[in-house]
Amino acid sequence: MTAAHAEPTDDKSLCVLSTSDIAGIDISLTDVVDVVEQAYHTLAAGQSDNPRKLTVKPADGHSVSYAMLGRDGVRNVVAIKTSYKHGLHEQRDKQHYYTALTVYDDVTGLPVAMMDCGRIGALRTPAVSALLARELAAPGSRTALVIGTGTQGRLALPFLLTTLPQLDRLMVFGTHPDGIRAVREQLHAHFPDREVEIVDDLRAAAGEADVVVATAGPNTPAHVEADWLKPAALCVLVGHGIAPSTLHRADRVIATSAAQMKVTGTDMADANGELRDVDAEFPEILVGRASGRTDVGQSIFAYNSGLVVTDIGLGHRFAQLALAQGAGTRVQLWQ
Known part of the structure; x- marks a missing residue:
């Protein structure tokens, strides 16, 4: 499965998929399981890279941040996931949590999409x-x-x-x-x-x-x-x-x-x-x-600790579905 290439092929604009954009994508539980399982198979076959995540946490433990880089050699995409949670000692409704996934097409060298990763993680982990x-x-x-x-x-x-x-x-x-x-x-x-x-x-x-x-x-x-x-x-x-x-x-x-x-x-x-x-x-x-x-x-x-290759596989699947529907906002980040 190849990457969802940007249109036109020399377009360096970034498609940003918000929380509501991702929420509007219909995907079955079976589809999610299949994508995640494929990501594991690809990793085990040596076709993907999943380096250990980087972690930053202050001494008092009030927040935690993660950064994860990976490559899916079957989908031919590279992605970076970031995650930041603040207020770990607080009740859930007082915590702040932000997570994002940015995907690049490793065939064209162009960006595919940057998306809120909340729903992706909520599906991938279970x-x-x-x-x-x-x-x-x-x-x-x-x-x-x-x-x-x-x-x-x-x-x-x-x-x-x-x-x-x-x-x-x-x-x-x-x-x-x-x-x-x-x-x-x-x-x-x-x-x-x-x-x-x-x-x-x-x-x-x-x-x-x-x-x-x-x-x-x-x-x-x-x-x-x-x-x-x-x-x-x-x-x-x-x-x-x-x-x-x-x-x-x-x-x-x-x-x-x-x-x-x-x-x-x-x-x-x-x-x-x-x-x-x-x-x-x-x-x-x-x-x-x-x-x-x-x-x-x-x-x-x-x-069960999250491997970024599973986020990449599922995030890329969401990007494919979203781009096919014309969802998202184009941002000229590099112009």
Whole structure:
């Protein structure tokens, strides 16, 4: 798949896609999963580059910034993603968060688009969790528990049902009424016949879940311990909500990127400040060069950290759809 070339071919203007432009693009959950999975395959095949993200955080921890550069050698695009969140010690409604993706066509050398990356991340991350669940959940898994009802939690269940349609019990633990309502709305929008069970007893729910996806924010009261889990459970960590014991006592540890886990997973370190070694990286599992679950009885911890190649693939897909619709605003940034 080649890049969405600028028109005309010597036009150096930048197409800016705003939050509302991106919100107006219709894309299916299956399309998102397919694009994300293709990005992993391309990376594993050595056709893409995904350097470790750069992180800046002040001493008092009130904000965090990331910069990620990558190249997709199949789509022939290069992109830079930036992310800045301010007010980490505040409640969600008082935080400020900005993320953007700028994509360049590596065939023509021209810009493709600069876009708000909020919706892309909100889709990409639960799609990755769903792929992890598809590959790593124990055979016969029927029950899923999502911890958190923020941006990542709201689409977690629809994506899980996209890759694991056999799930028949869906549980959510959350503390924000608006978030809980949004979880229900998103589930009904994609799967009108399915219902979600809102749980108060997190320990009991964790003990019944085959798949646990932790998406909560840093202020969550949820801290699921390893001894709460049923045998052979899969824990997927996106944000917060599970304790370090789920990592250190797992039979097997999988990460989308071992290097990024060392950067962003430090809150899961043990009492000595050490992280458990990763047994396999997810792109290698998808292409069959590494094993995920090697025994049906294993407990598995999976670390879902964002790889910019997945943002690039999905962002480029959005750019293609947006440009075909004539969406966006042209800016003469370099003239």
